[in-house]
Amino acid sequence: MGYQLRVNGVHREVESEWLGESLLWVLRERLGLMGSKNACEQGECGSCSVLLDGVLVCSCLVLAASAPGCEVVTVEGIAATSEPALGSELSDVQRAFVEAGAVQCGFCTPGLVLAVHDLLDRVPAPDEWEIREAISGNLCRCTGYGRILEAVRRVIAERRADPTVTARGVAEVAR
Amino acid sequence: MERRRWAGDTSTLSTPRILPDAHAEGASGGDTGRMTVFVATSVGEALDALTASKPPEILAGGTDLMVEVNFGRRRPDAIVSIGRIASLRRWRCSGEGDASADGEPPEQRELDVDGVRSAGVVEVGAGVTYRQMTEEALAGLVPALAQAARTVGSPQIRNAGTLGGNLATASPAGDTLPVLLALDAEVVVARADGSRLLPVRELVLGPKRSALAPGELIVAARLPARFGHQEFVKVGTRNAMVIATASVALVVSWEPLDVRVALGSVGPTPLRVPAAEDYACARLDAASGELRGGRADLERFAELVRAAARPIDDHRSSARYRRHAVGVCAERALQRAMRSRQVTLGAGGDRVRVGAQMLPEGESPSEGARWATS
Numbered sequence: 214m215g216y217q218l219r220v221n222g223v224h225r226e227v228e229s230e231w232l233g234e235s236l237l238w239v240l241r242e243r244l245g246l247m248g249s250k251n252a253c254e255q256g257e258c259g260s261c262s263v264l265l266d267g268v269l270v271c272s273c274l275v276l277a278a279s280a281p282g283c284e285v286v287t288v289e290g291i292a293a294t295s296e297p298a299l300g301s302e303l304s305d306v307q308r309a310f311v312e313a314g315a316v317q318c319g320f321c322t323p324g325l326v327l328a329v330h331d332l333l334d335r336v337p338a339p340d341e342w343e344i345r346e347a348i349s350g351n352l353c354r355c356t357g358y359g360r361i362l363e364a365v366r367r368v369i370a371e372r373r374a375d376p377t378v379t380a381r382g383v384a385e386v387a388r
Numbered sequence: 389m390e391r392r393r394w395a396g397d398t399s400t401l402s403t404p405r406i407l408p409d410a411h412a413e414g415a416s417g418g419d420t421g422r423m424t425v426f427v428a429t430s431v432g433e434a435l436d437a438l439t440a441s442k443p444p445e446i447l448a449g450g451t452d453l454m455v456e457v458n459f460g461r462r463r464p465d466a467i468v469s470i471g472r473i474a475s476l477r478r479w480r481c482s483g484e485g486d487a488s489a490d491g492e493p494p495e496q497r498e499l500d501v502d503g504v505r506s507a508g509v510v511e512v513g514a515g516v517t518y519r520q521m522t523e524e525a526l527a528g529l530v531p532a533l534a535q536a537a538r539t540v541g542s543p544q545i546r547n548a549g550t551l552g553g554n555l556a557t558a559s560p561a562g563d564t565l566p567v568l569l570a571l572d573a574e575v576v577v578a579r580a581d582g583s584r585l586l587p588v589r590e591l592v593l594g595p596k597r598s599a600l601a602p603g604e605l606i607v608a609a610r611l612p613a614r615f616g617h618q619e620f621v622k623v624g625t626r627n628a629m630v631i632a633t634a635s636v637a638l639v640v641s642w643e644p645l646d647v648r649v650a651l652g653s654v655g656p657t658p659l660r661v662p663a664a665e666d667y668a669c670a671r672l673d674a675a676s677g678e679l680r681g682g683r684a685d686l687e688r689f690a691e692l693v694r695a696a697a698r699p700i701d702d703h704r705s706s707a708r709y710r711r712h713a714v715g716v717c718a719e720r721a722l723q724r725a726m727r728s729r730q731v732t733l734g735a736g737g738d739r740v741r742v743g744a745q746m747l748p749e750g751e752s753p754s755e756g757a758r759w760a761t762s
């Protein structure tokens with residue numbers, strides 16, 4: 214038997230064998246959305262981070278069958294919101310990650326991109342400690358975090374210089 | 389309380405049910421067995437579901453339960469999800485003269501004076517998340533709860549994890565437990581045929597064993613509002629995403645003098661330490677905010693705390709280190725309470741609470757980082 218989930222603004226039918234499946238499992242294995250990564254399945258690494266009704270959570274700790282009626286935004290939904298007119302499929306956060314060299318193996322990147330979008334949507338001008346705390350639930354085994362922090366600072370500076378780009382935040386998708 | 393019946397009799401939960409708005413059910417393959425998921429939208433609906441002869445497992449934020457499910461350690465036949473019950477996600481404060489408010493801070497009154505015993509009761513819904521606990525208004529009413537919540541997991545975990553889940557899990561390392569124990573909180577427990585008040589000190593029977601009967605739902609916790617000066621200090625292997633190696637909640641009410649000390653992670657349950665409380669009461673001087681015997685008294689206080697601890701060796705820490713650490717936490721908490729009293733009395737001193745969550749020494753914490761512990 215199935216149920217419906219709303220993912221990145223689209224209703225999706227889920228055919229599950231077992232209702233105990235996590236949202237992460239359903240996104241990847243049932244809906245083919247491989248952007249959210251699975252490293253620990255216990256909330257420790259943040260690589261599965263998604264927005265559930267606008268709130269940043271670990272999708273591995275969400276029972277998918279309890280989420281019908283909720284709005285799920287994954288990293289795939291972030292990229293889709295960017296305006297092609299600006300010459301890129303990526304959001305400003307994603308672009309900054311690329312440009313700052315914050316992506317090495319890339320496994321942690323989707324979760325971090327969600328966490329950074331979430332931070333900057335709530336706090337447009339976070340200080341250093343707010344940035345560090347906002348990404349404290351996302352483990353990266355490659356970069357040492359320096360470049361990631363640098364990427365966040367770039368986005369803040371860019372958005373400050375051109376406030377219109379903030380509209381491309383994730384808040385939009387959820388609507 | 390609003391009551392609504394399921395479409396059908398909940399005593400046969402294994403039969404799939406259709407819920408009014410959101411629903412999901414299904415059968416399974418392999419050894420996983422059938423599972424039924426109820427998404428309750430009111431306490432009444434949840435309690436109805438819980439009347440089944442084999443009550444479904446309650447799912448709140450999922451940060452404890454889903455780990456168990458993901459790793460196959462728990463295979464519930466039925467789950468009732470309470471995450472969408474709006475009334476459980478609210479807190480309110482009522483008390484002498486304070487306008488009862490939903491999520492609004494009562495007016496600032498003379499009660500606000502730091503460290504003075506106050507009146508009023510805060511009722512925190514079971515579905516209130518750590519994130520909510522750290523928000524300004526509630527944090528002002530129960531500062532130690534905010535401090536404890538601030539140390540839990542990561543932003544993602546704090547966005548999902550709830551007070552009710554922490555209480556029901558009844559882990560000795562549950563960070564809200566020492567705070568609630570020090571404040572003599574009561575837990576409002578409901579079932580279909582009525583509700584009861586359970587003192588927090590009677591809730592935890594042993595590691596992850598609670599006094600809740602199957603089918604009972606925690607609805608809220610009741611705490612005194614703005615009670616005394618509160619501190620929560622936690623030690624772990626790092627600053628973010630860490631289960632406590634040892635923790636201490638301390639409440640000092642100066643007028644009249646009243647000290648409460650509760651320990652986390654150093655026993656099968658959170659522990660109160662009457663010996664240390666009595667000692668601190670006898671040695672503290674409310675007129676100066678000092679211990680009469682200075683450093684020696686502080687050390688004796690920490691010793692009494694260490695003596696009360698009943699720590700074990702496990703993968704997180706050794707019993708020996710836990711005992712040491714809990715004394716250090718207690719000492720720091722008491723020093724902070726004293727410093728705050730001295731400031732209130734105008735005796736000078738530094739009011740800044742330097743948070744340590746990802747903050748190196750000497751760096752000033754941001755607004756948002758204010759509730760961090762060290």
Ligand SMILES: Cc1cc2nc3c(=O)[nH]c(=O)nc-3n(C[C@H](O)[C@H](O)[C@H](O)COP(=O)(O)OP(=O)(O)OC[C@H]3O[C@@H](n4cnc5c(N)ncnc54)[C@H](O)[C@@H]3O)c2cc1C
Pocket residue numbers: 255256257445446447448449450451452453454455470514515539540541542545548549550551552553554555556557561562563564600604605606607629630631632
């Ligand atoms: C990565 C990570 C880090 C963590 N860090 C910390 C930490 O630093 N400190 C800490 O204390 N905890 C920590 N935890 C544990 C967990 O987040 C908390 O215990 C949390 O409060 C559980 O709440 P929940 O809403 O997620 O509960 P759930 O997982 O939904 O439920 C937990 C248990 O409580 C029961 N339950 C839930 N709500 C109720 C209710 N209203 N009435 C009756 N029973 C109920 C459920 O049936 C289940 O058995 C961490 C967990 C993870 C995954």
Ligand code: FES
Pocket residue numbers: 237250251252253254255256257258259260261262271272273274
């Ligand atoms: S896979 Fe969800 S936090 Fe690691």
Ligand code: FES
Pocket residue numbers: 315316317318319320321322352353354355356
């Ligand atoms: S880039 Fe490899 S884990 Fe972060």
